[in-house]
Every structure is written in C-alpha cells, then in structure tokens.
Amino acid sequence: xxxxxxxxxxxxxxxxxxxxxxxxxxxxxxxxxxxxxxxxxxxxxxxxxxxxxxxxxxxxxxxxxxxxxxxxxxxxxxxxxxxxxxxxxxxxxxxxxxxxxxxxxxxxxxxxxxxxxxxxxxxxxxxxxxxxxxxxxxxxxxxxxxxxxxxxxxxxxxxxxxxxxxxxxxxxxxxxxxxxxxxxxxxxxxxxxxxxxxxxxxxxxxxxxxxxxxxxxxxxxxxxxxxxxxxxxxxxxxxxxxxxxxxxxxxxxxxxxxxxxxxxxxxxxxxx
Amino acid sequence: xxxxxxxxxxxxxxxxxxxxxxxxxxxxxxxxxxxxxxxxxxxxxxxxxxxxxxxxxxxxxxxxxxxxxxxxxxxxxxxxxxxxxxxxxxxxxxxxxxxxxxxxxxxxxxxxxxxxxxxxxxxxxxxxxxxxxxxxxxxxxxxxxxxxxxxxxxxxxxxxxxxxxxxxxxxxxxxxxxxxxxxxxxxxxxxxxxxxxxxxxxxxxxxxxxxxxxxxxxxxxxxxxxxxxxxxxxxxxxxxxxxxxxxxxxxxxxxxxxxxxxxxxxxxxxxxxxxxxxxxxxxxxxxxxxxxxxxxxxxxxxxxxxxxxxxxxxxxxxxxxxxxxxxxxxxxxxxxxxxxxxxxxxxxxx
Numbered sequence: 001x002x003x004x005x006x007x008x009x010x011x012x013x014x015x016x017x018x019x020x021x022x023x024x025x026x027x028x029x030x031x032x033x034x035x036x037x038x039x040x041x042x043x044x045x046x047x048x049x050x051x052x053x054x055x056x057x058x059x060x061x062x063x064x065x066x067x068x069x070x071x072x073x074x075x076x077x078x079x080x081x082x083x084x085x086x087x088x089x090x091x092x093x094x095x096x097x098x099x100x101x102x103x104x105x106x107x108x109x110x111x112x113x114x115x116x117x118x119x120x121x122x123x124x125x126x127x128x129x130x131x132x133x134x135x136x137x138x139x140x141x142x143x144x145x146x147x148x149x150x151x152x153x154x155x156x157x158x159x160x161x162x163x164x165x166x167x168x169x170x171x172x173x174x175x176x177x178x179x180x181x182x183x184x185x186x187x188x189x190x191x192x193x194x195x196x197x198x199x200x201x202x203x204x205x206x207x208x209x210x211x212x213x214x215x216x217x218x219x220x221x222x223x224x225x226x227x228x229x230x231x232x233x234x235x236x237x238x239x240x241x242x243x244x245x246x247x248x249x250x251x252x253x254x255x256x257x258x259x260x261x262x263x264x265x266x267x268x269x270x271x272x
Numbered sequence: 273x274x275x276x277x278x279x280x281x282x283x284x285x286x287x288x289x290x291x292x293x294x295x296x297x298x299x300x301x302x303x304x305x306x307x308x309x310x311x312x313x314x315x316x317x318x319x320x321x322x323x324x325x326x327x328x329x330x331x332x333x334x335x336x337x338x339x340x341x342x343x344x345x346x347x348x349x350x351x352x353x354x355x356x357x358x359x360x361x362x363x364x365x366x367x368x369x370x371x372x373x374x375x376x377x378x379x380x381x382x383x384x385x386x387x388x389x390x391x392x393x394x395x396x397x398x399x400x401x402x403x404x405x406x407x408x409x410x411x412x413x414x415x416x417x418x419x420x421x422x423x424x425x426x427x428x429x430x431x432x433x434x435x436x437x438x439x440x441x442x443x444x445x446x447x448x449x450x451x452x453x454x455x456x457x458x459x460x461x462x463x464x465x466x467x468x469x470x471x472x473x474x475x476x477x478x479x480x481x482x483x484x485x486x487x488x489x490x491x492x493x494x495x496x497x498x499x500x501x502x503x504x505x506x507x508x509x510x511x512x513x514x515x516x517x518x519x520x521x522x523x524x525x526x527x528x529x530x531x532x533x534x535x536x537x538x539x540x541x542x543x544x545x546x547x548x549x550x551x552x553x554x555x556x557x558x559x560x561x562x563x564x565x566x567x568x569x570x571x572x573x574x575x576x577x578x579x580x581x582x583x584x585x586x587x588x589x590x591x592x593x594x595x596x597x598x599x600x601x602x603x604x605x606x607x608x609x610x611x612x613x614x615x616x617x618x619x620x621x622x
Contacts, residue, residue, distance in 0.1 A: 167359055168321050173346035174353040175373035181347075185372075189363040245524060 025117075032250065039247055040240050047244040056223055056230040057248060063138060063226060065208040068153075071202050075153040076195060080183065082154070083161035083190050084169075101151045102180035108147050109215025116143065116216075140217035145206035153195075153202040160194020161187070200260050204253055274298075274460040280325030281309075282337075288312050288484035288597045294460035294477075301463045301475030301492075303507065305532040309484035310464040314430050317462060318353055319346035330427050330460075347376070348471060352421030356433040358413040360405035366416050367392065367401035373424035390420040395449065410498070411442035418453060429454075431463040435470055436604055444621050447473055468508045469620070472496070480504050497581055497589060498572055503510065505574050507545075511588050512552070513542040522619065528585035531561035531614040541620045548616035549590035552609040553600055564588075566605055582610055 040047070047053070070264045079119050081087065092223070100108055116123040116134045134140050167192060172182040188195075210228040217224040219233065227249050234242035275294040282288075288309035294300045301312045315321040317328060319335065320345050328336035330351075352373070360369045370388035375381065385587045392398050395415040405413055408412030411558055414434060414608075421429060434450065434473035437445045451474055459481035465471055471478050472492045480488040480495065480503075488500045490510070515524040523529055531543050555563065566588065578597045582588045588610055592600075 165359075168361060169354070170318075170346070171353070171355060171359040171361075172376075173320065173422065174318055174349075174351055174374070174430075176345045176347050176376040177372070179344075179375075181376055186361055189361075190364075 009131050025206045026148035031265060035243060035246055035250065039243055043240065044244060046151045047241055048248070050241065051246065052221055052225075052230065053248070056225055056227050056245070057252075059138070059141070059222070060207055060227040060249075061223065061252070063081055063141045064203050064209075066142045066205040067149055067201055067206040069207075070142065070146045071150040071153045071206075072195070072199060075150045075198075075202075076157055076188075079154045079161060080187070086168070097154055100148055100153050103156070105144075105148050105209065105211030105213075109144060109212035109217075111138075112144060112212065112216040116140075135216060136218040136220060136224060138217075138223050141213055141226060144212040145209045148209050148212050149205040152205050153198040156198035156201060157191065157195050160191040160198070164190045165196070174260045195258065200257065203256065207249070207253065275317075275328075275330050275462070275598065277317060277328040277336075278326035279313055279323050279328070281312055281316060281321065281323050283309070283312055283482075286312075286484050290477065290479075290481065290484070290486060292317075292462065295461060296460060297458055297582060299454050299461040299463060299475045301465060301471035302481055303306055303468060303478055304404050304481035304487075305466060307563045308481045310466075310481055311432060312484075312494055313481075314353075314432050314462065314464050315430065318348050318351060318430055319344055336584050350426050351428040351430060352422070352426035353430040354414070354421045354432065354434045356419045356437050358405070358410075358417040358437075360408075360416055360420070362405050362498055364404075365401065366397070366405065367407070369405065369416060370420045370423050373420060377424060388419075388423060392416070394453075395419045409441065409442070410438050411446050414438060414446055418450065421452065422457065427459045429457060429459055429461040431461065431465075434463070436465070436467060441568040448621055450474060460551045468510060469512075469543065471508070471511050472510060473620070475482045478508070478550065480507065495568070497579075499574060499579065501574070505579060505591075509546045509579070509589060509591065509612060510575075511546070513544070513586065515540055515542055515583065518621065520614070524586060526585070526587070528564065530586065530612075532617045532619050533615045534619060536619050536621070537590075539622065542589045543618040543620065544588060544591040544612055545616070548612055549576075549588055550611045551582075551590055551592055551600070551602075554613060555609050560611045561614055562617070566608050566610045568602055568606045570604060570606060571602065582608070585608075588612075 057224060075161070078097065082090060113135060118127055118133055118135065119126065123134060126134065134143065164187070168186055169182050172186045175242050177185065208228055210232070213226060215228055218227050219229050231242050231245045231249070236244055274296040276488060277292045278286060279290045285311055290309065290313050292300065302313060304310050312321065316323045316336070317620065323338055325334055325338050326339065327334060335349055336342060340550060349463055358559060364372065367385055367388045372417065373383035374384035374387055379387070389398065389401060389423050392401055395418060397415055400408065400412065408416065422616050433449055438446055447470065454474060462473055463470065475492055478490065478492050478495045479486055488495055488504050495504065496508045513524050513530070515522040515530065517538055517540045519535050520533070521529050521531055522536065522540055522542050532542065564584055564586045566582040566584035568580055569583045572579045573594060576594055577591045578594055580590045580592060584591070592611060612619065
C-alpha cells in the first residue's frame with residue numbers, strides 16, 4: 001500500500017523536491033540531535049544548580065514575558081489600525097513597522113542606544129527631567145526584546161484580522177455596538193487564536209533575543225544577562241556549561257510551544 | 273410614512289437611484305436579479321455605506337442627508353438586520369447573541385438575557401439558548417438571527433435574502449414563521465430577495481429593481497397581474513392561491529378545488545405559473561383534473577406572449593402566444609376553459 005502510494009498518484013513526491021527536502025530536515029534537526037548527544041547528562045544536576053543559571057533563566061522568562069505583554073498592549077491596536085482603518089499612508093506605516101523584522105538586531109540595539117542612551121534624543125531628556133537612565137538595566141532588556149519581537153505579533157494579528165470576516169463587525173454595528181464595543185466583544189474573541197499564535201511567536205523571539213540586548217542593555221549578571229547571553233559567555237570559558245544552558249533554552253521553548261499548541265494554536269486553523 | 277429614502281449611489285458601473293417609502297407595519301419587498309443594487313440599498317439604509325446623494329429618514333429623524341452633511345453611523349440607528357448567512361457571533365451562545373443588541377443599548381446582563389430568552393421562546397427555540405451557533409441547523413440559525421434583530425425593538429427591520437441560504441424544505445417553514453413575525457412587527461420592514469415567492473408571500477408591496485432603477489412597484493398581486501416588462505413577467509408571474517390541503521386536493525379559501533401532485537394537509541399556498549395554464553374555447557375532452565370555467569378580464573401583451581387575466585372560481589394568470597390569442601379571437605368577457613396539470617402546480621405550507 002505504502003509503496004504504491006509513494007510511486008505514483010497524488011501523494012508521491014518528485015525526486016527534485018524530495019532530495020532537498022530531506023537535506024533540509026537533516027540540516028534543521030541534526031544540530032539539535034548533536035546538542036542532545038553532547039550533553040553531559042551526569043553533570044546535568046550540578047550544572048543546572050550552578051549560580052547564575054537560575055538567575056539568567058528567571059531574567060529571560062520575566063523579560064520575554066514583559067516584552068510580550070507590552071507587544072500585546074501596543075501591537076494588537078496597531079494591527080487593528082493596519083487591518084481595519086482607512087487612514088492614509090497605511091502602506092508606509094506597515095513597511096515602517098516591519099523594518100525591525102529585517103533589521104539586524106545589533107543595528108536595532110545601536111538605534112535604541114542612540115535614542116534612549118544618556119546622550120540620546122529621548123534618553124537625555126529622561127535623564128535630565130526625571131533622573132531615569134535606561135541603558136544597561138532590565139528595562140533596557142525588555143525594550144530591546146520588544147523592539148525586535150513586536151513586529152512578529154503585529155504581522156500575525158494583522159493577518160488574523162484580515163482573514164476574519166469583517167461582516168461580523170457590520171452585524172455588531174447594526175445591533176448598536178460602536179467600534180470600540182465591536183472590537184472588544186466581537187473582533188477580539190474572533191481573532192483570539194491568531195493573537196495567541198502571534199504572542200507565542202513574539203515570546204519565542206524575545207526569549208532568544210541576543211544582538212539588540214547585548215548592544216543596548218549590556219551583559220550584567222542579574223540585571224541584563226539573559227540566557228542567550230549567558231550561553232554565549234559560557235561557550236568561551238566552559239563549553240559543557242554552554243551546552244546545558246542551551247538545552248534548558250531548548251526545553252523551555254519546546255515546552256511552551258507544545259503547551260500553547262494544545263491549548264490555543266490547534267484552534268487557530270479551525271477559527272471561523 | 274415611517275421610512276422615506278432617496279438613495280443615490282455609484283457602485284462602479286452601476287448607478288443606484290432608488291426612492292423608497294415604507295409605512296409603519298408595512299413590508300416592502302425589493303425584488304430583482306443579483307447585482308441590481310438591492311443589497312446596496314440595504315447597506316445604505318443600515319448606514320454601512322454612505323450614499324453619494326439623497327436622504328434617509330425614519331420616523332421623521334434624518335439618518336442620512338447628504339446635502340446637509342448628515343450621516344448617522346449604523347450603531348446609532350434603531351434598526352435590526354438579518355443577513356443571508358445569519359452572521360451569528362460564533363463565540364457567543366444563542367442567548368448571548370440575541371441579548372447582544374440589548375447589552376450594547378445599555379441593558380444589564382441579567383435583564384438582557386431574560387429578554388433574549390423571551391425572544392427565543394417567540395421563535396420556538398427556548399431550549400437552545402445555551403448552544404453555540406455552530407450547533408444549530410440553518411433554519412434554527414436564521415430564526416435566532418431574526419430574534420436577535422427584533423430583540424432591540426427597531427424602527428426599521430432589514431432582511432437581506434433571509435431565506436436564500438436555506439434548503440427548500442426549511443425555507444418553507446422559516447418563511448411561514450417569518451410571515452407571522454412580520455405581521456406582528458410594528459415598524460417598517462424592507463425585504464431584499466431575488467425569489468418572487470418570498471416577495472409574494474411576505475410583502476405588502478413589491479418594488480422590482482433592475483440595474484439600480486425601479487422597474488415596477490405595487491402590491492404583489494397587481495405586479496404579477498400587470499407586469500410592465502418581460503423581465504417582471506418572468507420574475508413574478510405567479511398566481512398564488514391560499515387554501516387548505518386535503519391529500520392530493522387543495523380546497524381554496526375562495527372556493528374551488530385544485531388537484532396537486534403531492535399530498536398536503538393544513539393551510540397551504542398554491543402557486544401556478546402562467547405558462548403552465550392552457551386555455552380552450554370549449555371544455556376539452558378527457559379533461560385533466562384541473563379544468564375550470566373562466567372569464568377573460570384583461571390581457572397584457574409582452575414580447576411574443578400575452579398575459580391573460582382570468583376570473584372565476586379559481587382566479588388565474590395565463591400566458592398564451594400572441595398567435596393563438598389572435599386565433600381564438602379573444603376579447604375581454606370571453607368565456608373559456610383553463611386547464612393545468614397537477615404536476616405543474618406547486619404547493620407551499622403557509
């Protein structure tokens with residue numbers, strides 16, 4: 001049965017597509033296997049309880065979650081404006097918003113530094129008026145992660161809004177709902193699976209954020225040293241420790257993905 | 273007049289120019305082919321589309337007045353709308369769907385749910401309140417949509433092809449129910465449909481629209497009897513006769529009997545298409561079961577046929593070719609025999 005299906009018919013894969021696809025799978029999966037193979041399982045316990053690991057992990061989880069929260073609060077309304085409003089220059093706005101998607105994160109970090117640093121346009125004013133300095137603080141980590149990750153949320157929520165049937169919103173309007181009520185009671189529940197998917201993407205991107213963070217927030221254990229930074233640093237002096245830290249990040253990412261897939265993402269495809 | 277509207281909209285190549293007046297308690301059917309501008313009219317009345325010109329006034333209150341720069345947004349209009357594919361909110365229960373309009377207009381949750389339950393009882397779906405729309409049949413969903421539109425006690429009820437997404441059997445029962453609710457509705461109703469039977473069965477007045485313009489207007493029977501264009505004749509050429517089903521016979525309310533192909537019982541509407549009626553100068557031999565003596569009371573030529581208005585125990589419309597009309601030397605007052613095959617007669621529950 002299986003062989004017959006593989007040879008011909010609709011389910012068969014032509015060789016020019018099959019070979020690159022197999023190579024691609026190997027390319028994506030083998031490094032992860034390598035990571036598992038090289039993991040020093042016997043020292044796992046002591047490595048995990050080493051000082052700094054818990055600290056870096058906690059900082060990573062907290063800052064990625066905060067960045068996701070900020071992205072939700074600001075990004076969902078932005079996605080609505082892009083998808084539903086008729087303001088002029090929407091195309092330009094969308095292009096601007098997606099720039100951080102293609103911008104090398106280091107460049108983002110430099111840009112943030114130039115604006116929010118002590119000598120920056122906004123940063124100097126914050127410093128003089130309120131005595132607030134942002135660079136090299138946990139706040140800077142959250143800002144850097146938000147800068148890099150929010151576009152992922154905006155793009156996926158905008159996609160969900162475009163795919164959702166806008167006539168439900170018209171029906172709500174004929175039932176006396178103004179645009180804000182319609183947004184809260186109709187639009188938001190309809191695109192909830194899309195928002196959840198966007199939030200997961202955003203969170204995962206924030207969790208792995210490296211370039212903008214190290215540029216704008218620096219690498220101070222306890223305040224700005226997130227897991228990716230700790231992994232990079234560990235690789236220089238203690239490769240085994242780097243492997244363990246990487247494994248922790250891998251497990252956290254996969255666990256989050258699986259957890260949310262069961263609860264939310266599985267419904268994204270079935271959403272009306 | 274409860275609704276007075278002059279609507280001018282340019283939609284691509286289609287220029288919509290429709291004047292509409294609907295009294296309190298009146299049902300106006302806007303009948304026409306797809307793309308005639310019917311839905312555009314409804315969207316303007318709902319406020320979902322701003323007209324390019326004209327005005328919309330309900331109970332003396334201007335909803336749209338292009339010259340004066342007035343455009344009331346949809347949520348500020350006291351209206352209820354039923355859509356072709358019901359558009360019940362999939363994430364809300366049936367009760368919360370019906371309560372939605374009451375909540376947005378300021379009712380408390382408990383109060384709105386109680387009122388919604390009352391409306392669900394009126395459409396005979398009281399025990400489905402906890403379901404989600406996806407768990408309803410098409411007919412049930414459309415009845416919930418009607419309850420949702422009526423629950424806000426609107427001044428204007430807009431029905432956009434409310435029956436066309438339903439299968440034939442469901443359409444009959446929902447149409448009968450819709451008729452009952454429209455009878456009890458005190459405001460103005462505008463029904464958009466491309467199905468002449470919906471228009472005949474539900475409306476007090478019919479507006480036939482083609483290419484954005486009114487082709488003909490009047491009571492359904494009048495429009496059917498005196499079609500002004502070929503298009504209207506084809507569209508609304510139906511004799512609709514109320515009666516009571518008794519097996520394969522229908523006893524008409526106005527007297528007389530009609531033989532039908534299907535068994536029926538209870539109140540029904542009998543529909544006869546004019547092209548299925550044959551006219552004879554004498555009683556035909558081996559008479560079919562449906563043979564009636566009639567008197568020709570009027571004749572309107574359109575195209576190659578003549579629509580004949582027939583009075584008698586069973587009032588009918590008949591289309592005959594212009595040639596045979598001339599051959600029989602027909603003139604008003606002529607006594608004739610009309611026959612129709614039982615299989616050509618459609619029966620609808622009412």
